[in-house]
Amino acid sequence: MKGLLLTLQITVVSVLIGTVVGLLFAFFKLSNSKILNWIANVYIAVIRGTPLIVQIFFFYFGLSELGISSYWCATLGLALHNSAYIAEIFRGSIQSINKGQLEAGRSLGMSTPLAMRRIVLPQAFRRALPPLGNQFIIGLKDSSLAAFISSSELFNVATTQGSRTFEEMTYLLIVAIYYLVLVLLFTLLVNRLEGKIAGGDE
Amino acid sequence: MEQRKVMIKVNNLNKSFGDLHVLKDVDIEVHEQDVVVLIGASGSGKSTLLRCLNYLEYKESGSITIDGKVIEPDQTDLNKVRQEVGMVFQHFNLFPHKTVLENVIEAPVMVKKIPKDKAVEEGRALLKKVGLADKEDVYPSKLSGGQKQRVAIARSLAMKPKIMLFDEPTSALDPELVGEVLSTMKDLAREGMTMLVVTHEMGFAREAADTVVYMHDGKIVEKGTPSDIFSQPKNQRTKDFLGTIL
Ligand SMILES: Nc1ncnc2c1ncn2[C@@H]1O[C@H](COP(=O)(O)OP(=O)(O)O)[C@@H](O)[C@H]1O
Numbered sequence: 001m002k003g004l005l006l007t008l009q010i011t012v013v014s015v016l017i018g019t020v021v022g023l024l025f026a027f028f029k030l031s032n033s034k035i036l037n038w039i040a041n042v043y044i045a046v047i048r049g050t051p052l053i054v055q056i057f058f059f060y061f062g063l064s065e066l067g068i069s070s071y072w073c074a075t076l077g078l079a080l081h082n083s084a085y086i087a088e089i090f091r092g093s094i095q096s097i098n099k100g101q102l103e104a105g106r107s108l109g110m111s112t113p114l115a116m117r118r119i120v121l122p123q124a125f126r127r128a129l130p131p132l133g134n135q136f137i138i139g140l141k142d143s144s145l146a147a148f149i150s151s152s153e154l155f156n157v158a159t160t161q162g163s164r165t166f167e168e169m170t171y172l173l174i175v176a177i178y179y180l181v182l183v184l185l186f187t188l189l190v191n192r193l194e195g196k197i198a199g200g201d202e
Numbered sequence: 203m204e205q206r207k208v209m210i211k212v213n214n215l216n217k218s219f220g221d222l223h224v225l226k227d228v229d230i231e232v233h234e235q236d237v238v239v240l241i242g243a244s245g246s247g248k249s250t251l252l253r254c255l256n257y258l259e260y261k262e263s264g265s266i267t268i269d270g271k272v273i274e275p276d277q278t279d280l281n282k283v284r285q286e287v288g289m290v291f292q293h294f295n296l297f298p299h300k301t302v303l304e305n306v307i308e309a310p311v312m313v314k315k316i317p318k319d320k321a322v323e324e325g326r327a328l329l330k331k332v333g334l335a336d337k338e339d340v341y342p343s344k345l346s347g348g349q350k351q352r353v354a355i356a357r358s359l360a361m362k363p364k365i366m367l368f369d370e371p372t373s374a375l376d377p378e379l380v381g382e383v384l385s386t387m388k389d390l391a392r393e394g395m396t397m398l399v400v401t402h403e404m405g406f407a408r409e410a411a412d413t414v415v416y417m418h419d420g421k422i423v424e425k426g427t428p429s430d431i432f433s434q435p436k437n438q439r440t441k442d443f444l445g446t447i448l
């Protein structure tokens with residue numbers, strides 16, 4: 001049960017951090033500055049192009065030296081991993097908002113940042129919700145990799161319990177069911193959330 | 203000669219998109235309280251002209267004077283200019299995530315920092331004026347095109363602009379919904395709003411316009427009173443164009 005909570009915690013925190021960082025890189029990609037575009041492209045390419053487990057170990061070896069707990073190493077590794085995917089989600093959803101929306105805001109005297117914040121982003125967030133939910137589920141399952149740097153999350157608890165009792169298969173099965181239930185519950189939650197805010201769509 | 207204030211004065215305006223020279227030495231003048239209707243074939247540069255006037259597009263050369271102030275992007279607060287020049291779009295561009303009333307009060311509250319209850323009060327009055335008092339809590343997706351456009355007009359008016367620009371406000375509407383929008387615009391004209399309107403509704407031009415301007419291929423070809431332009435156009439191009447739409 002403690003493993004379950006930790007899994008959820010790692011996932012939620014890493015997706016939250018990933019969302020903030022992802023939004024930042026989405027803006028970099030959409031900005032007119034060639035340098036910012038380049039930074040975002042390299043960042044996203046590196047993260048999407050390398051295995052998550054390598055990234056987690058990279059953080060583990062890099063940060064644990066500085067006295068950062070393996071929990072935070074795992075969470076940060078997952079967060080940055082998520083951020084690259086979330087950046088692409090936000091970029092797509094912002095670009096999908098009709099240009100007329102920004103113009104209507106501007107024509108009323110709103111500055112571009114204000115019109116972005118009040119008009120474009122709220123709509124873009126709504127549109128980003130289904131793929132974000134999807135990313136959350138991927139993040140949830142990816143968090144199992146934190147086991148390799150021995151956070152006592154779900155998967156790790158299962159495998160250590162398993163090797164102690166030599167009933168690995170049983171424990172893995174239980175863990176699989178845990179994940180499945182989490183994912184299903186979360187899917188349900190996202191669907192309800194989507195249904196709730198569908199009212200304001202065009 | 204009449205001495206009314208010139209609200210919009212454009213001299214030698216030029217604008218290109220890459221190699222495409224869209225506006226060519228355009229001169230136009232709109233007096234206070236006047237309604238000027240701009241007609242011309244699709245692609246002749248009407249929208250671009252309107253968009254240059256509130257700097258959604260930046261001019262290349264020439265001068266734009268709004269209410270006596272010369273507008274230069276690097277010296278003028280364009281957000282301020284846009285507050286004074288309302289714009290109504292062909293496709294409404296209402297904010298779909300906000301209710302009708304929220305659409306109307308958004309800019310007064312966020313830009314002008316008007317207290318919310320005052321903005322709500324003014325917003326309701328505007329909705330009443332465009333005949334949509336009962337729709338304030340509805341989302342735009344639930345409205346007909348004509349209702350959407352009337353909300354868009356109310357939303358613009360909420361900023362108390364000195365000038366209203368309309369870019370084919372009825373072109374996206376089903377024919378039976380055109381009338382309600384035009385009648386809202388006529389009310390506005392009667393109240394003395396200064397308006398520059400791109401439209402193909404010649405009935406509206408006849409009834410409400412002080413001046414009709416015909417544009418062809420980025421140039422102003424002819425201007426005059428509606429009766430002059432419609433009954434005795436001087437330019438052959440104008441005659442041909444009117445022949446295609448009347
Ligand atoms: N943002 C733009 N980029 C490139 N070309 C444009 C852009 N906006 C308009 N144009 C071109 O400028 C010309 C005039 O367009 P527009 O002002 O929309 O004409 P109208 O409103 O009279 O139909 C057209 O040929 C159009 O394709």
Ligand SMILES: [Mg+2]
Nearest residue numbers: 248249250370
């Ligand atoms: Mg046009």
